[in-house]
Amino acid sequence: MDIQLPEGLRPATARDWKQLGDITAEAFAEDPVNLWIFGNAQTMPPVFGELARSIYLPRGLCHLHGDTGATMWAHSAQSRELSILQTMRLVWSLMTKGEKGAAKRGLGAGEAMAREHPAAPHMYLFTIGTRKAARGQGLGKKLIRPVLEAADRTSLPCYLENSNPANTGFYISHGFERMKLFEPGPGGPPLEAMWREPRQPLGSE
Template sequence: MQIDLPEGIRTATRADWRQLGDITAEAFFDDPVNRWMFGTPRAIRSVFTTLARDVYLKRGMCFLAGDGGATMWCRSESIRAIPPLAMLGLAAGVARWGSKGAVGRTLKAGDVMDANHPHEPHMYLFTIGTRTAARGKGIGKALLRPVLEACDRDRLPAYLENSNPDNTGFYISQGFERMKLFHVGDGAPPLEAMWRKPKAL
């Protein structure tokens, strides 16, 4: 897949795993599902830095907008199973920094998300977010559009799980459609599955 990046957006390298994790964690500190699942900002940071380093920088594609925004993507066929070492690192971080029961909630959530994941080949948007100080400046759209345009060229759908209702309008404005709500555990806030069909060029 050829991604044409605008000025100010660059492809992240494996050396960028901490920055990817830090930006994403800050963006998700007030996210309802992540707060329910992990319980603490430190656990959220541990999860996103681990997944950036051990999964998305190896199997997917990640992009940075300076130090203000970040996104992590993967082809659907590349993310069906998290590597065992990555899973161990993820669980260790959640056990150390998360609130009581966080490891169990995390494992359960992963199973539920997998069960609800579409089988049709697609690009999976794992995360997109900006630092607090960078919000409202169009960075999210600038990060999202290049991959969506590539999806359109390649006739490939895109999929995401929206964990914050405040973001629904943004995703709809970028062509995503609402599929269904589901819960990753008892008492969890809802996740919303969203799907984007490729647009005609």
């Protein structure tokens, strides 16, 4: 994909996994689904960092805006399975830092998301988020647009699971539409599966 990054946005590298985890965790600290899974916000930095290190940096696309914003993407054809060692590291974080049952809820949510994932080829937006101090400055738009525009140029749809109803309007404003609501596990807050058909790039016929 020909991704054209604006000034201030850069591709993340392998050494950025912890920063990706920290920014994402702060962005999701009050997220209903993630709080239900983990039980607290302290579990989020190591978990999101491990997912960045194991999946989205080596197999996907990650972007950083200084230390204020981050995204993690992957093409649907790319495996997002964890190795045994990676799974053990993730479960260890959940068991030692999360509330009782966090590991079971986390693994169950991953299975639910995999079951509901569309089969058609697409770009998958796993996470997008900013530090609290950077909110309300248009950074979310700056973070999401490069991959959406690249997907449009290649006629590729995009997909995400929205875990916070407060963000629905943001995603709708960028062309996403609700597919369905589904539970990440028994009694969990709903995830909103959202799909975006590619748009015709400006200036094209």
